[in-house]
Amino acid sequence: MGEKTPRIYSVELNGAKDMEQTDKGDDKKYRSLRENCLELGKNHHKEELRKEVDLDDHKLSNKELENKYHTNIITGLSSTQAAELLARDGPNTLSPPKETPEIIKFLKQMVGGFSILLWVGAILCWIAYGIQYSNDKSSSVDNVYLGTVLALVVILTGIFAYYQEAKSTNIIASFSKMSPQQALVIRDSEKKIIPAEKLVVGDIVEIKGGDQIPADIRLLFAQGCKVDNSSLTGESEPQPRSCEFTHNNPLETKNIGFYSTTCLEGTATGMVINTGDRTIIGQIASLASGVGNEKTPIATEIEHFVHIVAGVAVSIGVLFFIIAVSMKYHVLDSIIFLIGIIVANVPEGLLATVTVTLSLTAKRMAKKNCLVKNLEAVETLGSTSIICSDKTGTLTQNRMTVAHLWFDNQIFVADTSEDHSKQTFDQSSGTWASLSKIIALCNRAEFRPGQESVPIMKRVVVGDASETALLKFSEVVLGDVMDIRKRNHKVAEIPFNSTNKFQLSIHETDNTTDKRFLMVMKGAPEKVLEKCSTIMVNGQEQPLDKSTAEAFHTAYMELGGLGERVLGFCHLYLPADKFPETYSFDVDTMNFPMSNLCFVGLLSMIDPPRSTVPDAVTKCRNAGIKVIMVTGDHPITAKAIAKSVGIISANSETVEDIAKRLHIPVEQVNKQDAKAAVVTGMELKDMSVDQLDEVLTSYSEIVFARTSPQQKLIIVEGCQRQDAVVAVTGDGVNDSPALKKADIGIAMGIAGSDAAKNTADMVLLDDNFASIVTGVEEGRLIFDNLKKTIAYTLTKNIAELCPFLIYIIIGIPLPIGTITILFIDLGTDIVPSIALAYEKAESDIMNRKPRHKKKDRLVNKQLALYSYLHIGLMQSLGAFLVYFTVYAQEGFRPSILINLRVEWEQDSVNNLEDSYGQEWTHYQRKYLEWTGYTAYFVGIMVQQIADLIIRKTRRNSIFQQGLFRNKVIWVAIASQIIIALILSYGLGSVTALNFTMLQPQYWFVAVPHAILIWVYDEVRKLFIRLYPGSWWDKNMYY
């Protein structure tokens, strides 16, 4: 099979532009195959796929199979045999898509983002020490120490980020283990229930309606077995299964059941012929995982941000390195300045903070039924501009429900909401009595026993979708249907088949005075009407004349136009003289009348939309998100559902609608008048790339109907060409390439196949479209809040950087040390930047357009300038004020500090004079320098509190937002102060940390500057609100 796999793959992914990177080894073959495919055209997908399946077990007889797999159909495998095979073939599970080895993931964290810069810093430290050491064996180990600290910072933040990632991945792992699949298997002549993953080739398994087929099986015995192959082929119709070999192609033949498809009804026994990744589904799924994974928007944004900051750091570093060298500084000193500048510029804690923020949101979303697999996907939903949604199950309830009835020349509406317990239409008419009887009797579906306490709509039914709908409907309206059927004993029955298109049964009635048999029939309305000569109106039989026939047609067309499946119902009381109680009915010879029946009514069914969906679609629309429906269903049904949920809004028309209204041919319609479009898979197949692009751009409301899962990929790519961020929902295995290709793939938690869940970035636990909207909201909020976090973090970088620049240029004693900077970045600032993630939205984030992937950046020019050149600078001034205060009050006035650096730092100068003529030893100065560090640190900390408060909002006043709404902010402020107090007073005596006990009053020196920052930012926001669109707004709003 291996050699042929790329062929299947190419079929799967035809149309994907960036597949080249998938499989290097098979590249050549792959290309030629791809060309081959293109020649064949898109409509050959399925045929291609089918041709490639290398399987001949369906052609073998039972005996041959037994020999081939060394098994016995009656007794099954022996346990020892099974154990051997299990050891040989491995468990029967799809191996998850190739994961990056943990060590690679870990190393990526170690070198990603700013880590490289910090490594460079650390290595420079060690080099500097090396040079120092070679000159002077007794040189201080400060640089080794600093290098080690930097390396530790990288390693620790790396471990932390890795741990966060791993934790969020675990959520999904535990989720997929929640429902272990069981299989009923015959081994050692005994029936056993074992976990499906323990199945091996040759096992004999039994399946029944409702089960998932646990492996690829060759059917040996089947009774009324139907399977749903939609996850494999996209065909939504149930397919019958038997044990006969009916087709050369294993995908077509009836005697093979595929892994992960569902048995809808009936029972079957089969022999396992393939397990795990060797199953058809397994092959497709593992190949689909090769589609190029799109980089998440937030990853792009963070990369952009890292580039900006690293660019600033490196250019300032190099610039000042050159300045320092040309100012005749020693090269070694210049290197040390360079390290200081890098450390000051890099927000060491920020990436870890971002990870925490994202995982907090992921947790919040999990509570709202959105399980996020990839942390970065949390934000992707927020920037989503197009959602390609499935219809069945996502937009709809995924169950047929009676929607309308027509009798007595009147259409009645039935309640289709999720939990309808009673029907409110008029039930007094005699016609209804007859119709309800037909509905109840002419039905083969049954409730599984033992569900009396379960609400009717939730009970499990054995039977097909329509019959289930009818059974539940009649159970709700009439009460105990089983009892009615018991009282009206069934004497003969013709089940529904596609040639007859009707279903018929004959019953003894529960009316003891009337001994006539009742014949009831339901089926395709036109077929049923053919057999009728009368029609029941208000309980009275009337001859079926032209006008009533017309009324019937009008009603039929109307209901059909709603996309509903319509059934006609008729009955006939067989005359007692011709059909006495002992009459023996023979369904093969049809010894009963099949004409001149009495037509009773029509009933239509639909898979109704979920009640929360229309609201959610409106929300999406307000949020500027285009919702596109992609379904395998019929265009009329698709359009009807699209209309009822608002994907096609009430007042918009398609080209066809306009043509119909104006009575002109479709070609003459001005396409610009139409807002909506319904495109079928057939049309899509003939479209060129440009035509598809045109459809996607010119219509705001689009429904794709009758599409194959493969076409989904083409649609997704079309959307991505419009620079849209595309979310795709899907459940089938064949959806996985589209899910992977999408910017965010959303799999259905209930209906979704494992393959889909594996490739998706997110899993909707309740399969509900409305949950996506909550996801969008959270995603947008996190984007806003990340902006705030980054703005907060970047601000203090300037305050950390300025000391080095001033130190180099005017030669004052160093205001803040590298270690102290690390204590801000990884100490006092961590909790506050996380706290901003808890900030509530400033305005209704669901009322604005999704951000443009390339224009609305996370870190834009305004944010960088405002943080660096406005608030950052103010903060530096405040911190310098504290620094100068400490020095002045200890004896060094600002004027004397200038150009003091060389003497200040010289070991041998132990009588340096201050402004008062007092003389200082080297260590006394050193201690004062540390006091200066502490003072500068406290200055930054105090102003960062103000910074934290102003960052709560970007446009609104703090008072509009509420100072106390986000309690976490206050926890953060408390943490900042407590950490600073501990550092100064608790660890002030630990020399290595360079902190000292600061006089209490110095803690308040920067407060005026902090207040100034707040006032300035309030003024900025006020002008932004007052003059939207003005010069100020453009330059000051980040």
Place this chain on the structure above:
Amino acid sequence: MVIQKEKKSCGQVVEEWKEFVWNPRTHQFMGRTGTSWAFILLFYLVFYGFLTAMFTLTMWVMLQTVSDHTPKYQDRLATPGLMIRPKTENLDVIVNVSDTESWDQHVQKLNKFLEPYNDSIQAQKNDACRPGRYYEQPDNGVLNYPKRACQFNRTQLGDCSGIGDPTHYGYSTGQPCVFIKMNRVINFYAGANQSMNVTCVGKVNYTQPLVAVKFLNVTPNVEVNVECRINAANIATDDERDKFAGRVAFKLRINKT
């Protein structure tokens, strides 16, 4: 900085940069029009002007809290440091008796250092005070400035005064004088009214506030590590980290051939 995923030709990149620097369609220079540049420059001028004013104001207010004559805090100067004269780079006094050049610089330094201690200058600038008492000049409500120090006459240094000294502070004979001085700390009451002295590993010739140490018989051609410390009630000399708090260590080597 940003690495573009789509490969652009070199020409395109240059073209884009050109357009960024000067866009003739929109008349934009570096992404801004002339008016926009004027606005932004004006804004930053005003803004930074304001910040400078604000900073200057706060610094001025801060400096008002600092007295001109006595520092506000002296907590770092509890123990005054000691220093030696002649002061050399690594605090090592190396004398080649025969090589005049080697000690001449020390002598020059000492001459210069001791100049203010000449008796005439001392009498002119400082007051003669009673020995054994602190010479306090309290402000008593009125600022008493400049304060005058006690006289310390060069002649008090005896053999090491260098006055009429043919041995050049003993350097020419291999018996060099090294002066030990205590760092000045305002309002520091050295010795806290008790007698204090300086002990060195070696001979001590004690006077206040300069202490001249004359090394009378140093083993020649050997490096001698000398540590001197002040012995006083209120001066701790055992600070592990500060090697100059109340003590001073230096190397002495006299080379004789």
